[in-house]
Amino acid sequence: MNEDHAPRQRWLGLMAKAPAGRVASLLDEAMTRPAFTWLRAPEVGSTMVRARAGATGGPFNLGEVTVTRCALTLATGEVGHAYIQGRSKADAEAVAVVDALMQTSKAATLQAQVLDLLDAEQTAKRNARAAKAAATKVDFFTMVRGED
Amino acid sequence: MYVAVKGGERAIENAHAWLVEERRGDTSVSELNIAQIREQLALAVNRVMAEGSLYDPDLAALAIKQARGDLIEAIFLIRAYRTTLPRFGASLPIDTGRMACDRRISATFKDLPGGQVLGPTFDYTHRLLDFKLAAEGEVPEAATREATPGDVPHVAEFLNHGGLIEEARHNDTTPPDLTREPLEMPAERSLRLQALTRADEGFTLGMAYSTQRGYARNHAFVGELRIGAVPVEMDIPELGFSIEIGEVTLTECETVNQFTGSKSEPPQFTRGYGLVFGQTERKAISMALVDRALRWEELGEEDEGAPAQDAEFVLYHADNIQATGFLEHIKLPHYVDFQAELELVRKLREEAGANTAREAAE
Structure with a gap:
């Protein structure tokens, strides 16, 4: 496979980090869901999160995170996958449907009505936290010393 | 002569029914829901996730409710649930350099790139009971200021440039996993770090404190402490590439310790590392101190016979579920x-x- 994975990586990552129920509600607002058959019904499991000693050294196992995954295929043959944090089978289904539809002519609609909105929401949320953090940044000032 | 008997079934059933009633408490007081625990007792939730070794705030909140606020019992529930989950795989090692920092401080450098960001901390509060919290009320909005975009560099990187601090050398070996293979000695650092990150906070704190009081003589500076969200990325075999599957909030602490040098190493600073799920600052600092103390052998330091230098002692007694299981079984018949x-x-x-x-x- 030589195709560029970056766009698909981006939309799957974006949807994996969406709040509970958000992808499903945006998808349903955008269009009627197509019929599909399960390749793998939604399943809850875990992923072992790894980190590096001293942030940059050798890897170690930090602990697990709950993950839900599924795979499905549309009547037209496109395959959609979902791997998302948490235990929501309904969210995993919605993510896999969007992933499959992003490979069809519906891509532009979904980009505008699901993915761009998710992106904007996540950016706004991140910026709001960053702005609160920035307000707690210490501004040091030097006290006037008496020696001159 | 003792004759084996069975019985007590009805007593056990009735005891459990009473437990349910006591857990609920006075029914004229409104019942706690999971979201309230998750949002308002977030640091308890974080501790249960860290020591339960499973990142899922809703599950941890449920466990706290079920355990009537007994956090070790809640951790037990999470550990038991964890064993029922199929493991889909392991993530790529997370990059804490990409952390969206809520808090980032250094006790060693005043003016560092990215600055001293206090975040939502108890530090500098007066530890006076706030009776206003006993009454419900509106919360004032937190102040905001324009943030500088971009990743915040790690403090150790600046010291690295001058060769003043040991390097955490990159490698990509597959680390041992104590959830799959029993913990055995000698334990390499990756295994020790896994054991420490899920270790009991109180035990880790006590061990860390002992090093500060002189048992293993390691004067530690908090080179850096940061708290924030980091994406979790995983290779998906059916896709043939990796994707971000979510995001976890972590606390990372890197200590800087004096080191006078050994036969193989020049005098330089050495490092202790703590990384824990959630906003869990006391635990992350403790972990870093204990990690550093346990590194005596690889750094060519002397064995002073201090408890915190004894990997077998520390690691075999740090897990509160193992400890409580063995301790509490003695009350059973x-x-x-x-x-x-x-x-x-x-x-x-x-x-x-x-x-x-x-x-x-x-």
Whole structure:
């Protein structure tokens, strides 16, 4: 496979980090869901999160995170996958449907009505936290010393 | 003679039913829901996730409710649930350099790139009870200021440039996993870090404190402490590439410790590392201190016989689920064991009595 994975990586990552129920509600607002058959019904499991000693050294196992995954295929043959944090089978289904539809002519609609909105929401949320953090940044000032 | 009996089923059922009622407490007081625990007791939730070794705030909140606020019992529930989950795989090592920092401080450098960001901290509060919280009310909005975009560099990187601090050398070996293979000695650093990140906070704190008081003599500076969200990325075999599957909030602490050098290493600073799920600052600092103390051998330091240098002692006693399991089992029926002890003591007394009688007669 030589195709560029970056766009698909981006939309799957974006949807994996969406709040509970958000992808499903945006998808349903955008269009009627197509019929599909399960390749793998939604399943809850875990992923072992790894980190590096001293942030940059050798890897170690930090602990697990709950993950839900599924795979499905549309009547037209496109395959959609979902791997998302948490235990929501309904969210995993919605993510896999969007992933499959992003490979069809519906891509532009979904980009505008699901993915761009998710992106904007996540950016706004991140910026709001960053702005609160920035307000707690210490501004040091030097006290006037008496020696001159 | 002891005859085995069974029974107590009804007593157990009734005890559990009473537990349910006591857990609910006074029904004229409104019931806690999971979202309230998740949002308002977030640091308890974080501790349960860290020591339960499973990142899922809703599950941790449920466990806290079920355990009536007994955090070790809640951690037990999470550990038990974890074993029922199929493992889909392991993530790529997370990059804490990409952390969206809520808090980032250094006790060693005042003016560092990215600055000293306090975040939502208890530090500098007066630790006076706030009776306003006893009444419900609106919360004032936190102040905001324009943030500088971009990643915040790690403090250790600046020291690295001058070669003043040991490097955390990159490698990509597959780390051992104590959830799959029993913890065995000697434990390499990756295994020690896994054990420490899920270790009991109180035990880790006590061990870390002992190093500060002179047992293993490691004067540590907090080179850096950061708290924030980091994406979790995983290779997906069916896709043939990796994707971000979510995001976890972590606390990372890197200590800077003096090191006078050894046969193989020049005098330089050395490092201790703590990384824990959630906003869990006390635990992350403790972990870093204990990690550093346990590194004595690889750094060529002396074994001072301090408890915190003894990997076997630290790692085999740090897990509160193992500890509580063994400790609490002694309250369960041991009638047969005790019967044997009783027989033995009686026999010894009889023999001792017979001996005394014989001596008196002689």
